[in-house]
Amino acid sequence: MNLESSEPSPMDKAEQKKADLSVTFRFCKKCKYIRLANAIAHLPPELRQREKANRRNRILELRRQASQQENSETLIPDISHPPSLFEDEDDEGEYEISQWLGEKESEMMVLPPKPERAHHCRTCKACVLKFDHHCPWINQCVGLGNERYFILFMCWFALGTLIFTAAGWRLALLALRKPKAWPSTLVPRVVYLALIAKSAIMGMAVFILACWHLHLVMQGETSVENQDNGNYRKMAKERNDTFQNVYDLGSIRNLQIFFNVGPGMAYQYYTLFLPIHIEPYSDGWHWAKRKGFGGHHMGISRDEEFTDDEGDPILPG
Numbered sequence: 226m227n228l229e230s231s232e233p234s235p236m237d238k239a240e241q242k243k244a245d246l247s248v249t250f251r252f253c254k255k256c257k258y259i260r261l262a263n264a265i266a267h268l269p270p271e272l273r274q275r276e277k278a279n280r281r282n283r284i285l286e287l288r289r290q291a292s293q294q295e296n297s298e299t300l301i302p303d304i305s306h307p308p309s310l311f312e313d314e315d316d317e318g319e320y321e322i323s324q325w326l327g328e329k330e331s332e333m334m335v336l337p338p339k340p341e342r343a344h345h346c347r348t349c350k351a352c353v354l355k356f357d358h359h360c361p362w363i364n365q366c367v368g369l370g371n372e373r374y375f376i377l378f379m380c381w382f383a384l385g386t387l388i389f390t391a392a393g394w395r396l397a398l399l400a401l402r403k404p405k406a407w408p409s410t411l412v413p414r415v416v417y418l419a420l421i422a423k424s425a426i427m428g429m430a431v432f433i434l435a436c437w438h439l440h441l442v443m444q445g446e447t448s449v450e451n452q453d454n455g456n457y458r459k460m461a462k463e464r465n466d467t468f469q470n471v472y473d474l475g476s477i478r479n480l481q482i483f484f485n486v487g488p489g490m491a492y493q494y495y496t497l498f499l500p501i502h503i504e505p506y507s508d509g510w511h512w513a514k515r516k517g518f519g520g521h522h523m524g525i526s527r528d529e530e531f532t533d534d535e536g537d538p539i540l541p542g
Contacts, residue, residue: 247520248272248510249527252336253352255345262323262331264338269510277325340510342472344449354509357438357447369505373484376442377497379435386428390421397421442483445473453531454522461524468524471514482506482513 248269265276323331337352339345344356346366355369367375400407400414407414441451454470461468473479481487485506486494492503506513514520521527 248340249520250338250340250510253339253345254336255347255350256337256339256352258334259337260319260331261333261335262319262326264335265322265326266319267338269508273322280325342447342450342512343509355447355507356449358449369507369509372447373503373505376435376438379431379438383428383432383435386424386431390425390428393417393421439480443476443479445470445479456531457522457525457529460529466524468522469515469518471518471520471522472512474513474515 248271250268265273268276319331339352340354342355343352345352346356346359348359349366353366353368355372357367357372359366360375363375365371397418400418404414409417438448441447444451446454450470450472454468458468474482481490484492484497485503486492486496490506496503522530
């Protein structure tokens with residue numbers, strides 16, 4: 226997905242556009258091994274079809290070689306697969322994938338694929354799409370599926386505590402100055418003072434946290450990426466280069482994409498005020514990126530990008 230333009234050189238436009246749209250992933254060494262058929266089923270459709278096409282070409286080549294040899298039994302059993310198994314473009318299930326993989330290969334145990342912007346959570350012991358952080362207060366990770374609600378909750382919580390504190394500070398002042406004149410018989414004076422103090426403190430803390438996360442959204446970053454990008458800037462500066470975040474499309478556009486509202490997005494602005502389910506704009510594999518960047522950050526190479534301390538090469542989509 227490309228939602229902002231930056232003109233590449235004329236001779237490179239076709240290749241540059243293809244690179245901008247590319248999907249990349251690594252293999253997570255910290256997750257449990259899974260069946261190869263399951264791993265392929267998790268890939269986006271275009272990568273599944275590419276894998277399928279590669280295997281089909283492999284089998285056709287083996288058949289060609291077999292026709293030129295007297296003893297075709299020396300070749301691997303994959304040549305027994307009928308080409309018709311490779312013609313269905315809608316085989317997204319493990320069963321169909323197992324058919325064209327073959328029984329032996331489909332049962333192979335491999336590391337699961339980990340798309341870009343995903344990170345492994347040590348607490349949950351799983352990879353989380355667009356991982357931001359593991360929040361102990363909600364006892365789960367904040368990532369692609371719930372980051373919108375997490376930030377909106379903080380904003381509305383901060384607003385609610387602000388209203389409560391602003392409406393009740395005079396009564397709190399009265400409770401401190403004239404404790405014997407406390408008018409309520411339902412709520413003890415000490416309880417009210419504790420509530421308004423907690424409201425003010427928690428409201429301020431959550432407000433600051435909400436502002437920080439909104440700042441990250443406006444930069445096209447997560448908490449993890451913010452730390453990584455800081456190191457990338459230092460690395461690029463040491464060689465007189467400038468780091469540029471490929472996911473940063475400008476503050477306003479970053480906000481629209483994050484909340485999936487506004488021009489070209491799926492929902493309207495009023496959904497920000499409604500307690501309804503809103504799908505994220507991304508499926509966790511495809512991301513809005515700046516055109517002309519070749520699908521990755523500028524100022525550093527792909528091999529220099531941090532990925533949970535893993536050394537696996539990035540595989541292009």
